[in-house]
Amino acid sequence: MSADKPSLSEVIAMQIRETGPMSVATYMGLCLSHPREGYYKGADPLGAAGDFITAPEISQMFGELIGFFCVNLWQQLGQPKSFTLLELGPGRGTLMADMLRVACRAEGFRDALQLRLFETSPGLIAEQHRRLEPYEPQWINSFDKVGSGPLLVVANEFFDAMPIRQFVRTDQGWNERLVGLSDDKLAFGLSPTPIPPTTMPAALADAPPNAVFEVGFAAGEVMSRLSRLVAAQGGAILAIDYGYGRTQTGETLQGVRRHAFADVLDAPGETDLSAHVDFEALGNVARNAGLAVQPLATQGEFLSRLGINERTRALSAANPGSAKDLEAARNRLVAPDQMGDLFKVFCAASPGLQPPGLSA
Ligand SMILES: C[S@@+](CC[C@H](N)C(=O)[O-])C[C@H]1O[C@@H](n2cnc3c(N)ncnc32)[C@H](O)[C@@H]1O
Structure with missing residues (x-):
């Protein structure tokens, strides 16, 4: 790492050390739109030489x-x-x-x-x-x-690139999934405090343990x-x-790099992150x-x-x-x-x- 230009992974780790684990939405926002190292601030990601291809580029x-x-x-x-x-x-x-x-x-x-x-x-x-x-x-x-x-x-x-928050069904209710550090590496964890149950859609009341619910506030x-x-x-x-077409549980956050699926925590800023739209x-x-x-x-x-x-x-x-x-x-x-x-x-x-x- 150079003293004046930390990688995005280092920027995120520093932020977590200072202020604690961050929401998936904050992580996704930094990965895609960080002013210097964000995914969309870099080279053209579209086409055969990039990471993915879209419908207008097909025909x-x-x-x-x-x-x-x-x-x-x-x-x-x-x-x-x-x-x-x-x-x-x-x-x-x-x-x-x-x-x-x-x-x-x-x-x-x-x-x-x-x-x-x-x-x-x-x-x-x-x-x-x-x-x-x-x-x-x-x-x-x-x-x-x-x-x-x-x-x-x-x-x-466009809307699939908007940051989402994730909530996981636990014994306590619904706890937000957060990005923190484990052995100095980015890792997922859960907020210790469940969110108030009334903030979740009633249709999810019977969701099974470990179900994931994604919310696209942005x-x-x-x-x-x-x-x-x-x-x-x-x-x-x-x-x-x-x-x-129907609000539902299910984890859809995904990383794509060079036309293949990639770990969302791996190489922040170099991997396209997206999630299915509700x-x-x-x-x-x-x-x-x-x-x-x-x-x-x-x-x-x-x-x-x-x-x-x-x-x-x-x-x-x-x-x-x-x-x-x-x-x-x-x-x-x-x-x-x-x-x-x-x-x-x-x-x-x-x-x-x-x-x-x-x-x-
Ligand atoms: C997956 S690409 C789709 C590009 C194009 N619509 C197509 O179909 O080929 C996502 C587009 O949204 C832009 N974008 C992503 N996040 C954005 C944001 N927060 N504000 C404005 N544009 C954003 C990207 O730079 C890129 O142009």
């Missing part, structure tokens, strides 16, 4: 169909002369570039568009700049800067803030992520703000309803040499044993709007 069709989705909603909103399109965690900007290539063909869409990007990674902001400059994006670090007027929000694999906070804006200004929030909890937050929450769809259902089969055929007809690759990409995005069932599509919208692709 342009993913973004194109979401572009049609946005045009449809903009038209339902009465084609406002000015509206905000906000993407949370835009990665390399691929999704937005594919979306806007098709959406801006709709007359008036480009002139009305105010593009806002919410991103923490300096490296990815540079990539987004390169791809999206013609659309004059503005990067925002606070939702206060979203602007007035109708608001469409898009997020792919995701809920983001959803709450954006839902209130959409309720006041009109619009919709589309979030695609792996997750579940869409029921996010839906309750959006409903409380006054939005209509659509039935949760699988990614396979959503893309099929939006026309991925027809799009595959059209692109294949135009580029016969790419037909095999296009079919392989389509299959990867929608097949139930690939991404089709694992990834879910959540949409909360102003009452009266009918977001396409969410119901049969």
Whole structure:
């Protein structure tokens, strides 16, 4: 270790020595977003050379169909002369570039568009700049800067990166899982004091010993803030992520490095950490703000309803040499044993709007 630049693992160990064990959410937040050593502050994590691959990086069709989705909603909103399109965690900007290539063909869409990007990674902001400059994006670090007027929000694999807290069923009730030190190494432990039982959902009263319950307070906070804006200004929030439709127990926090699962306590800052999203909890937050929450769809259902089969055929007809690759990409995005069932599509919208692709 150099005297002026401790590794993130050392930073976390020092913090634990000073103030005691930390929640899983604090640990996850430091691992992903520490200003110097956080995972998203480093090199581009996406693609074959990185740690994982996402749907927009698999095929342009993913973004194109979401572009049609946005045009449809903009038209339902009465084609406002000015509206905000906000993407949370835009990665390399691929999704937005594919979306806007098709959406801006709709007359008036480009002139009305105010593009806002919410991103923490300096490296990815540079990539987004390169791809999206013609659309004059503005990067925002606070939702206060979203602007007035109708608001469409898009997020792919963003909410799974929001820190979660974990609670474990014990003889005493529910005790929070904490990250502490054992033999000077990061290790999981439990808070000695159980949390008040009334703070847990009633549905978990019969959870078996050692059951783990995960709570995404940060995701809920983001959803709450954006839902209130959409309720006041009109619009919709589309979030695609792996997750579940009913609040449930189960440990889903995972580490991924170089396209393989990795120990979440191993190499903090070099391992991507994520957790499945509790869409029921996010839906309750959006409903409380006054939005209509659509039935949760699988990614396979959503893309099929939006026309991925027809799009595959059209692109294949135009580029016969790419037909095999296009079919392989389509299959990867929608097949139930690939991404089709694992990834879910959540949409909360102003009452009266009918977001396409969410119901049969
Ligand atoms: C798994 S990547 C997904 C990227 C892109 N949406 C895609 O589908 O390819 C997560 C994205 O969220 C961003 N991100 C993670 N935590 C964030 C935070 N706290 N605030 C803003 N952006 C964040 C990352 O930098 C990255 O762009």
